[in-house]
Amino acid sequence: MSVVSAGPRRAGLLFVTPFMVLFLLLFLTPLGYAAYLSLFQHKLIGGTTFVGLDNYAKAVTDPQFLRGVLRVATFFVIQVPLMLVLALLFALALDSGLMRLARVVRLGIFVPYAVPSVVAALMWGYLYGPDYGPFAQLGRLLHVPVPRFLSETWMLGSLSNVVSWEFVGYNMIILYAALRSVSPELYEAAAVDGAGAWRIAWSIKLPALRPALVLTLLFSVIGSFQLFNEPKLLQPLAPDVIDSGFTANLYAYSLAFTGQQVNYAATVSFLLGLVIVAVSYGFLFASNRRRAV
Template sequence: MVATPQASTPSAWKAASRGSRSWTGWRFVGPFMAVFALVFLAPIGYSIHLSLFRTQLIGGTVFVGLDNYLKALGDPQLWAAFGRVALFLVVQVPIMLFLSLLMALAIDSGRLYGASFFRISVFLPYAVPAVVATLMWGFMYGTQFGLIADVNEVLGLSLPDPLSPGLVLTSIGNIVTWEFVGYNMLIFYSALRVVNPSLYEAAEMDGASQLRIVWAIKLPALRGALMIATIFSIIGSFQLFNEPSILKSLAPNAITTSFTPNLYAYSLSFAGQQFNYSATVAIVMGLITMIVAYVVQLRGARKGL
C-alpha cells in the first residue's frame, strides 16, 4: 500500500487564514503609513538632524549638539515673538469660540429666521483663502487708500490706524476671528445635532426654560467638540504666519521679521540663510505647542471636558 500525503488539517487552514487576515490589514494601512512617513516623519527627522549642526564661514558645517537649542532658549527675539502669539491665544481664541458657540446655539434653537442662510453666511469666510482674506482686510485697514481713509475723509474723523504697532495684533485677531468663527460654529452645531430630541422634550415637560436646557443639556453635549476646537485653535495660534506675513508690506514698522515664531523661522531660513538655527526654532515651537495642547487636553479631561 502506497502512503499518500496527509491532507491539511483544519487547524492548519485556520492558521493560514489568520496570517492572511493580518497581512490584509497592513495592505490597507500600508499606503497611508508610507505617505505619513514621507510627508510627516521624514521632515521632522531631517529638521532634528539640521538642528544639531551649524554652518560656518570657516570650517563649513560642523556638529554642535545642543548648542542651537541653548541659543534659542536665550534668544530675546524668539521669546518676544512667543509672547505675542501667547497674548493672541489668550485673548483671541476665547472670543472666537464664544462667538462660534453663540451662533451654533442660535441656529440649533430652531427659532432663528433664515437659519440655513445664516449658517452658510457665517461659514463662508472659512472658504476664502487666508491670503485673499488678509489682502481684503488689509485694504480696508488702510488709512491712505482703504475703508478707514474713506471714512476719515467723508466724516472728517481721524480714526486710529489699525496697522499701527499698538493695534496690529488686534487687527490680525479680527481677521482670524472672521475666518474661523464659521468653522468652529460648524463643529459645535454638528455636536448639537446628535443630541437626542427626547431630552429636550422631557426637559420642557418638566418646565425647564430654554436657558436651563442650554446649560443642563446642550453645553454638556458640547464638551468634546469644545475641547477639539480649543486644541485646534491653540495649534493655529502658535502657527500664526499667513496674516502677519502678508500685512508686513502694509505695516513694515509694526510687523518685523520676528513678529511671530513661524515668521522668525521663515526669515532665518530664506533671508538669513541660517537653516540650522531656523530648524531649531521650529522644533522648539513644535515642542511648546505639543506641551500646551497636551496640558489643556489633560485639564479638560479632569474637569469632564
C-alpha cells in the first residue's frame, strides 16, 4: 500500500484525534504542570518564587529521598525475582496439563489480584499483628517463636510477601497466556525427537516466554519503584518503622500533604519518574541486546 490518498489519511487523523486529545489533556498537561511546579518554591511566609533547578539540586542530595529510592530498589531486587519465579512455576505447571483441578487452582492464584490492594494490606496488617494476629497466636499455642513481622528487621520481607501475594496471579496469567500461544506442533516435534517434559519446558517454553517475561519485569519495575499503598496502610500499625520517607512515593506524598511543599513534591516525583524510565530502559536494552546476539 504505497499510495495512500488524502481521504483515508484524513480519516486516520480523525480516528486518532480522540486519543490524542485525551492524551494531551490527561497525560501531557499534568506532566507539564508538574514540571512547571517543580521550578518554584512556596513558603508560608514569603509566598511563591521562581528557583530554577534549585529543587532538583536539593533532591539529588536529599538523604530521605535517596534512602527511599534505595529502599524500593532493594525491594525490587528481593521481591520481583521471587514473584516472577513463582508465577513462572505456576504457569508451567498449569500448562503442563498434568495438574488436577487446574481451573480452580488458576482462579485461586489469580483471585488475590482482584482484591483491592487496600483491602489486601489491611488484611495482612491484621495477620501480622504481634499480639492478636493469627500467626502470633498460633506461635504462642505451639510455643514456637514467631517473627515480629512489623518490626524494622522484617518489614521489607513482610511487604514483599503482601505484594507477591497480590501479583503472582496476575503475572502467572500473562505467562500462561503466552504459553498457550505456542504452537502444539513444536511440542510434538520435540517429543518425536525424544525430549521429555523438562526438556520441553527448558528448550521450548522458556524461550517462547521471553517477551512475556520482559513485559512482566517492566510492570514490576514500575510497581516496585512506585510502592505506596502497602506501606501507607501498614504505617498506622508500625509508625516507628515506616516513616514519612519510607518509599520515594510516600516521601513525595508526605511532602505535598504534610509539609505543604507541593513544589518540592513535584520535583521528587519527577526525579522518581526519571529513575523508573532509566531502569526500565536499562532492562529493555539488556534484553534486546541479548536477543540480537
